[in-house]
Amino acid sequence: xxxxxxxxxANKVYESNFTKGDLPLPPGRKVAIVVCMDARIxxxxxxxxSEGDAHVIRxxxxxxxxxxxxxxxxxxxxxxxxxxxxxxTDCGMLTFKDEDLKKIIKDSGGDADHLSFLSFSNLKQSxxxxxxxxxxxxxxxxxxxxGYIYDVKTGRINKV
Amino acid sequence: xxxxxxxxxANKVYESNFTKGDLPLPPGRKVAIVVCMDARIxxxxxxxxSEGDAHVIRxxxxxxxxxxxxxxxxxxxxxxxxxxxxxxTDCGMLTFKDEDLKKIIKDSGGDADHLSFLSFSNLKQSxxxxxxxxxxxxxxxxxxxxGYIYDVKTGRINKV
Numbered sequence: 201x202x203x204x205x206x207x208x209x210a211n212k213v214y215e216s217n218f219t220k221g222d223l224p225l226p227p228g229r230k231v232a233i234v235v236c237m238d239a240r241i242x243x244x245x246x247x248x249x250s251e252g253d254a255h256v257i258r259x260x261x262x263x264x265x266x267x268x269x270x271x272x273x274x275x276x277x278x279x280x281x282x283x284x285x286x287x288x289t290d291c292g293m294l295t296f297k298d299e300d301l302k303k304i305i306k307d308s309g310g311d312a313d314h315l316s317f318l319s320f321s322n323l324k325q326s327x328x329x330x331x332x333x334x335x336x337x338x339x340x341x342x343x344x345x346x347g348y349i350y351d352v353k354t355g356r357i358n359k360v
Numbered sequence: 361x362x363x364x365x366x367x368x369x370a371n372k373v374y375e376s377n378f379t380k381g382d383l384p385l386p387p388g389r390k391v392a393i394v395v396c397m398d399a400r401i402x403x404x405x406x407x408x409x410s411e412g413d414a415h416v417i418r419x420x421x422x423x424x425x426x427x428x429x430x431x432x433x434x435x436x437x438x439x440x441x442x443x444x445x446x447x448x449t450d451c452g453m454l455t456f457k458d459e460d461l462k463k464i465i466k467d468s469g470g471d472a473d474h475l476s477f478l479s480f481s482n483l484k485q486s487x488x489x490x491x492x493x494x495x496x497x498x499x500x501x502x503x504x505x506x507g508y509i510y511d512v513k514t515g516r517i518n519k520v
Contacts, residue, residue, distance in 0.1 A: 203391040203414070203442050204506035204519075210408020211517045218515030220400065225452055227399035231363040237415045237430055239387035240380065242404045248370020251405075254363070255397045258418040260430040269477060270397055270420040276464055278452055282363050292385055292438055304436055310499050317429060339470050346364035355378030357371045359364075 223252035225278065231255070232274040234330070235286040236262035236293075240352045243286075247357075255280055261293040262286055263318045264330035268337065275341045282343050285330050286357060288350035293319045293326070323349060327360040383412035385438065391415070392434040394490070395446040396422035396453075400512045403446075407517070415440055421453040422446055423478045424490035428497065435501045442503050445490050446517060448510035453479045453486070483509060487520040 232255040235243050243249060243256050255274045257267045262285060264271075274280045298317045305312045320326040327347040334340045348357040392415040395403050403409060403416050415434045417427045422445060424431075434440045458477045465472045480486040487507035494500045508517040 202504055202506070203389050204444055204504065206389075207407040207409075207444065208517065208519070211406055211515075213408070214406045215514055215516040220515070221513040223400045223512070225398075225400075225450060225455075229363050229366075232397075237392075237417045237434070238385070239414050239416075240383045240385075240411050242409075242411050244402045244404060245411075246371055246374045247367040248373070249367075249402075251400050251402050254399050256399075256418050257397045257420075258416050258430075259427070260417075260433040266426075266429060267419070269426060269475060270418075272465070272472065272475070273420040273452065273461070273477060274397070276461060277456060284364055284367065290385060292433065295385075296437060301433070301436060305432070305499065312432065312499055315429060315432070315499075317433060339465065339472055339475075344362055344364065346362070352383070353381045354375055355371075355380070356375040357368065359368070 220251045227254050227278065227280055229253045230280050231282040231284060232257060232271055232280045233284045233286065234262050234264060234267045236260065236288055236291060238288055238291065241288060241350055246355060261291060261318055261320065264333040266318060271334065272339055283334055283345040285327060285345065285347045286350050287323055287327050288352055289323065290352050291323065294321065294323060324360055380411045387414050387438065387440055389413045390440050391442040391444060392417060392431055392440045393444045393446065394422050394424060394427045396420065396448055396451060398448055398451065401448060401510055406515060421451060421478055421480065424493040426478060428499065431494065432499055443494055443505040445487060445505065445507045446510050447483055447487050448512055449483065450512050451483065454481065454483065484520055
C-alpha cells in the first residue's frame with residue numbers, strides 16, 4: 201500500500217470528526233511560522249496551534265530566503281504581523297555541503313549547479329542569519345521576528 | 361503577549377509529555393508531502409502522520425517549483441521515495457494575480473518584479489501542473505506522485 205493510500209484511510213477518520221468547516225482564510229493569530237520540513241517536528245502539536253491559527257511554511261532547514269515568496273503573500277494579502285523561525289538540532293542541513301549534494305546529483309547524471317541548497321554548518325548562526333534575512337529584506341514588513349532551536353531529543357524550543 | 365510567547369507556554373506542555381526523543385532523521389514512511397501553508401490545514405492530524413513519519417514541505421499554494429530544493433534534499437540525502445501534493449479549496453492563491461501583488465508592493469515603495477508568486481486560477485489544473493512539474497524534472501527521482509485537493513469545509517482530501 202502506498203503512503204497515499206494510507207493517508208486516504210487516515211483522512212476518512214479526520215473528516216468524520218471534522219468540526220472546523222467555517223474558519224476564515226486569514227490566520228486567526230496573525231503569525232507566519234517558518235520551520236524545517238524535518239519529519240520529527242509536528243508544529244501544531246509542539247507549539248499549540250489549532251486549525252485556523254497560523255501560516256506554517258516548511259522547507260529543508262526552515263530557511264528564510266526559501267520562504268520569502270510565502271511570507272510576502274502571508275503578510276501583504278493575508279494579514280500576518282509576526283514571524284517565528286524554528287530550526288532544530290540534528291538537522292539534515294548540518295550533514296552535508298552544497299557541493300557534496302551537487303556531486304551526488306552529477307554522479308547520477310543530473311546537474312544542479314544552478315541551485316543553492318542552503319546547507320549550514322552552525323545551527324545557532326543559521327537562526328540569526330534567517331532572522332536577519334527577514335529583518336533586512338525590504339519586501340518583508342517590519343514585524344516582530346523570533347528565532348528558536350527545537351531540540352528533537354526533548355521536544356523543547358529554545359529561543360536564540 | 362506575542363504569539364512567540366504563547367507558543368513558548370504551549371511548548372512546555374508538549375515537552376513535559378514528550379516521548380519521541382530517539383527517532384531517526386530519515387522519515388520512517390519515506391514520503392515527502394508538499395502542502396499549502398494555509399492556516400486551516402493540519403497535515404499531521406488530517407493525514408494521520410506521527411512524529412518521524414514524513415517530510416512536510418509547506419509554502420503558499422503548495423507549489424512544486426518552490427519545493428524543488430527541499431524535495432531533492434529529501435530524496436537524495438534522506439531516502440524518501442514517494443511524493444504527495446495537496447492544494448485546497450478557498451486557497452489564497454486563487455484570489456489574486458501576480459501583477460496585483462506586485463502593484464501592492466510597488467504602491468508601498470517596494471519592488472518585487474523579480475519574484476514569481478505562483479498564483480493560479482484553476483485549482484485542479486494547479487495540482488496537475490505540480491504533479492507534472494515533479495514528473496518532468498530530471499532532478500526529481502522517478503517515484504509515485506499523488507495529487508489531492510483538500511476541502512477546507514469538510515476536512516476531506518479528494519484525489520485529482
